[in-house]
Amino acid sequence: MRRETIRKTSPPCVQPNLDDYEKVRASFSWAKARTALLGLPGGRGLNIAYEAVDRHATSDRAGAVALRCVGRDDSLTCVTYEELARTTARFANVLRTLGIGHGDRVVTLLSRCPELYTVVLGTLKNTSVLCPLFSAFGPDPVAQRLTLSDAQVLVTTADLYRRKVAAQRESLAALRHVLIVGDGADALPGTVSLAALMAEASDRFTIPPTSPHDMALLHFTSGTTGTPKGAVHVHEAAVAHYVTALYALDLHEGDVFWCTADPGWVTGMSYGIVAPLMHGVTVVVDEGDYDARRWYRILAEQRVSVWYTAPTALRMLMRTTPRSGPYDLPRSFDLGALRFIASVGEPLNPEAVVWGKDVLGLPVHDNWWQTETGAIMIANFAACEIRPGSMGRPLPGVEAAVLQRGEDGRAMTTEGRVTVLEEPGVEGELALRVGWPSMFRGYLHDEARTAAAFAEDWYLTGDLVRRDAEGWHWFVGRADDVIKSAGHLIGPFEVGCALMEHPAVAEAGVIGRPDPVAGNTVKAFVTLRPGFDAGMQTRQELLAFARRRLGPAVAPREIAFEQHLPHTRSGKVMRRLLRARELGLPEGDISTLEKDLSFRDPPEASA
Ligand code: AMP
Secondary structure (H helix, E strand, C coil), rough: CCEEEEECCCCCCCCCCCCHHHHHHHHCHHHHCCCCCCHHHCCCCCHHHHHHHHHHHHHCCCCCCCEEEEEECCCCEEEEHHHHHHHHHHHHHHHHHCCCCCEEEEEECCCCHHHHHHHHHHHHHHHEEEEEEHHHHHHHHHHHHHHEEEEEEEEHHHHHHHHHHHHHHHHHHCCEEEEEEECCHHHHCCEEEHHHHHHCCCCCCCCCCEEECCCCEEEEECCCCCCCCCEEEEEHHHHHHHHHHHHCCCCCCCCCCCCCCCCHHHHHHHHHHHHHHHHCCEEECCCCCCCCHHHHHHHHCCCCCCEECCCHHHHHHHCCCCCCCCHHHHHHHCCCHHHCECCCCCCHHHHHHHHHHHHHHCEEEEEEHHHHHHCEEEEECCCCCCCCCCEECCCCCEEEEEECCCCCEEEEEEEEEECCCCCCCEEEEEECCCCCCCCCCCCCCCCHEEEEECCCEEEEEEEEEEECCCCEEEEEEEEECCCECCCCCCHHHHHHHHCCCCCCEEEEEEEEECCCCCCEEEEEEEECCCCCCCCCCHHHHHHHHHHHCCCCCCCCCCECCCCCCEEECCHHHCHHHHHHHHHHHCCCCCCEEEEHHCCCCCCCCCC
């Protein structure tokens, strides 16, 4: 646990929204926070899209730019709040015309194009449920999530549809409509052009009554075993989106905000769309991929004032612009509008916090949350000291605890009761007291896994942390063995299943291997079926196969052949042991190891 701290030397140009942490925390209540939201006119409930769009469209912000979308080709599309209100109304009418209503699922498989934002917010207006998928997923994760979500509508492009959906369309019984963004619908049977439907639709739409407890968003996240889990979020989450953007991202009127996360993941949805629009600021959207020069240019040209990014991206920037200098690349751009930088998704190296201060003139504020929490829960705040390497302190309204762990590594429950560790510096599982508005309401169709995520009135996060004497939280690791790679949560089981579809593979054990830039990369240990050669050609074939099936964000980077994977007595591959052996770590408790099948030799060096 580092003791180094960063105190803000130059006063911020604007007064931070959270100026006195203890005072705000002591007087905070979610009920009071809820009064910052308008609610639907006539007391008809609470709808995220109304708070994010329509309330501004009928205010003096109507003409302000809501979205500034930078295309891959650097083209710029600006959308005002008033225009966004109209296009989202059109899309809501499109859904209504198609017979899609309250609670029906609309899935997006799109790049960060302007239409994505229309579809997301229009779906919420219609009180249908939006489920975003990452466009870099391969056909397997896409089909699995379309099935698990009971998707009735898919909005995608002709190219993505052809490459990732068309071959599996027949197995997707619930999927009634495929709407194509851009050209190409004519040549694709079973699809319709979105533009054609939008042209016919009215740009007036009255949002139907919406209960704060109505399902609004469905985000898939990965577990250690089993299929991906669909975390259900409701309209009431908007209260937490608003408050956390106010306190943890310090959004002020007039800000230009850029969240680099893709809306296919929860960060890109909560903070790339909902929270900043609720604050009525201008949201910068970049359709392009990471490129150091491009990113510095966007920060400068778009006059970004608040920037929310990820540790992997910062580490990539640090490689092009080391702290030792010279800072030629960032200095060739005017980053003078930048006021606040925050990061999320993986552990942020203390070095990156200090790098921000040296190279960009601002420290990076790490914060912590996850798909299930829906919004930022723990953060370093603008007005408070930063302890580099720490994720910070809980938001007002959020109560965090460190729970004692049992033998399985997870929080120990004795007759349903947990033990809260009060002593500073002790490692345990991070838990959050139930009751914040953006808490997921369960995993879709999976009561058992939902129940396992709670004990007493605590939500168990699956993360291991320590808390220091002053309340700063320090990330230690995961209590399970899901893999965080470049900010994406990857289920080792999902990767293993895809590999086992290849005729050469008898079994696979998948682990995360530490990587200086991506945090972890995915490595698979594969047992080959008889008759297959453990050579370079098979390895390349399997790497390419996994990439095609899973997509580049999820597929393994390395494959090693291992004819004797370690198993538990119940027959599961012992990933924990594979990882320990791979990294030369202590093997820990191996009493459940199935002796006959354990491998004795170190794993073969991989490609
Ligand atoms: P996801 O649900 O995909 O957003 O992933 C959430 C997980 O990412 C958390 O449970 C953590 O394991 C990790 N994570 C998120 N933010 C941080 C952070 N600031 N420091 C360390 N790990 C983080």
